Amino acid sequence: MAVERRGGSIVAHLTGEVDMTNATHVRDELLASMPNDALALVLELGGCRYLDSAAVAMLFDIVQRLQRRRQELRLVVPAGSPLGRLIELTEVDSAAAVHDTLEAALHQ
């Protein structure tokens, strides 16, 4: 997993597909990449081709787990991404801030 540190945030670039077969694994990798001193996990979904309901459940789960550590999840979903309606419909945006660009997410 390509993870980079940008100031107080950890940026993870998620590519490929996340579904019921690998959602738990992706969650574990993401959480493992979060050091205690980081403030936010920025999940960049621009290269992500597919998310399903299991992936969405995983995002909610990450939000909860991060909250306990006083950390937060931010999502980057570029304008025009096919994922847009899914994010809206499942109200992921009510639990995690959603931004158009990585820069916007980092400077929130």
Place this chain on the structure above:
Amino acid sequence: MLRGRTHIRGDDLRARARQQEALAGLGQRALAGMNLDHLLDEAAETAAQVLGTDFVTVLELTADGRGLLVRAGYGLPEGLIGDVIPAVPDELPIHALESDGPLVIDDFATETRFRPSPMQRRLEIVSAMAAPIGARGRHFGVIGAHSGTPRAFSPDDAHFLQALANVMGAAAERARHDELVRDSESRFRELANTTPALMWMTDAEGEVTFVNQGWLRFTGRRLEEELGDSFGLSAHPDDRAELLADWRRTFSRREEFRREYRLARHDGTYRWVLEVGTPRFAKGEFIGYVGTATDIHERRAMEEALRESEASFRELADTAPVMMWTTDENGNVTFVNAGWLRFTGTTLDEELGDTWSLGVHPDDVDQMVPTWRRAVAGRGPWEAEYRLRDRWGEYRWIVDRGVPRFEGGRFVGHVGTAIDIHQRKTMEAQLEESYEREHRIAETLQRSLLPVRLPSVEGLTLAARYRPSALGAAVGGDWYDALERPDGRVALVVGDVVGHGLRAAATMGQLRNAVRAYGLVEASPAEVMVRINRLVANSPEEAMATVLYLVLDRETGEVSFTSAGHPPPLVLGADGPRFLEGGRSVPVGAADPTAFREGTAVLAPGSTVVLYTDGLVERRGVPLEHRLGDLARAADAAEQDLERLCDGILDGLLSDEDPEDDVALLAVRPQPIDTERIAMSLPAEPESLAGLRRRLGRFLHAAGASEAEVFEITLSVCEAAGNAVEHAYGPIDASFRVEVSCEDGEVVATVRDSGAWRERRGEHRGRGLRIIDGLMEDVEVSSDDHGTVVAMRRRLAQAGT
């Protein structure tokens, strides 16, 4: 980069690799003849560790079939092992015994097919799996894996448990068999010390591959001196030339060999021996000779003595440790010696006269007596092998031999000697059995390591065959496999680990997994082979394998491949059959890191690729080009249907004979893309979803959907499919059906399964349906006894303009 799919497949692979490794280890110990109780203990522990369950039980059906003995287990409370529990028809163990495959119980609370056993109730089992041990009709018992917490066992888990049970079954059968032969073996050993039999075996080339202790004691030579091209080495110089000439002649005709000559003993003297060699065949294939040499020095001395005087003969004969007799000119017995009477337990009076059928096994009388009558009439020598009843009433094989006697040119009868050859006969039978046993265990293991079924790869028709060799213990290390790469291309592989038996089968399991793992990570076939080569070179076990690895792009028909010492793949296209040249490299494990070459080709639409292992085309004495030609012709003449194509190829090339070597065959054909509709049944496994997405993507793109529409419709169909997968957990081989069509810009999709939708737990559970509702225009969910159908439709934006 987070490669989600790759990672999860990596996990699956690791789990499967662990399962296969555990299986291979157990199989190896089974083959090494590990004590059955130890083996069952180990199997129970292995199952518990690999599956991660709390308890494992190994129950053995009692001889009367009315109880189950807790023969071994893992995690069980003290004192349970050794108990016999009643075999109750509607409880899980008996159901498992009567089924052909593994049974999975998600939750006993909702299970209606059968009840938990009292033991399961006592242990408060929630989820369980059970698999029958031993073949149907010869059941040994049942192995169960039990969990105190809810547990969804995957098809892989179930397959693993069954494979484990298969190995245990083969071991149990072997143990049962060993018990039967143990008695005769100890008697056999006793006899070996009292009878002067020397034994040897050769392979099909006539090289000596085995001599027994008796032989070594006699000649005083070391085993390594006796093996190889050593036939006749210790014969008397005056006898050697004739002995060898006779041996070569008989050997080339595969006839029984029989000769008397002088053999050098350890003390430097020469003793007369009778050497008898019998050709051995396994399923019609000649595999060498097994023979004995019997010290007949006394008999020769007797014959000499007889030539001098009858009286001195009788005197000598009675002290000789062999069985002897004489007859008159009419074939009536006039004398048998003390050795004969000791054997038969009869008296001399009983034996005199026309007593030729006395004590002879009823099945042998009709064959033996007439040959004797002919020998008497023709005044010629006589020899026969038959079973004679001994003093304890047991029939033993003897070889009986008579030579005519003449006095002053007048025929006066025969003089004969008989030798107990029961040992040789039993030895032959036991050799046969031990080969059979190893063969059975190795074959069971190999079948367990091969894919249960080929993966269903979207856009591709696949068919495969595996034929084990007919030769005794010669189970090989052949395998085939197919996997879908993350880039959407498909990797196909056939391989053949050099060597036979269990070791080759175990190495095959490791290589198969390694190819799967590297195949996912490396795009280039040559690079996959470089990695495999490195793996094999660094492994402590010396192994070598030929592998054909080919990557196919279903959309463009482009293939790239590497052939590591393997025969070339065959392509069947509209313009006839052709072999794909190029990509030729050395076998893996053959040399230091070599540059593996890569060949490429483009398949015309509708072409079929056929991959196969050497066993199909290699035939002793026939040039490879001829066999490849035969293969091309057989494939060309076969029917289009892939399954029939495989059968046609096997029938055409192997004809009636069983293959000398193992044969693996894999045929693959990309399907034309149907832009009208999708109708497919998929196994109800999470792994099916990726293929379904790809198929939907291609279909929807072709129908003119936008990127967002492709994603949203794909997601909706897959959410419905995901539900089907979740419901289907439990019974193996459940499936669901997807139908999608597009007419006048409207996409209509239905997903059917055969389960009832469970009540949802937690807020996330209902999200799938909410997504479908939000993304599709018209959604209907209906459920009945047969299952659940989700029907949905959506008009594409472009269609309106």
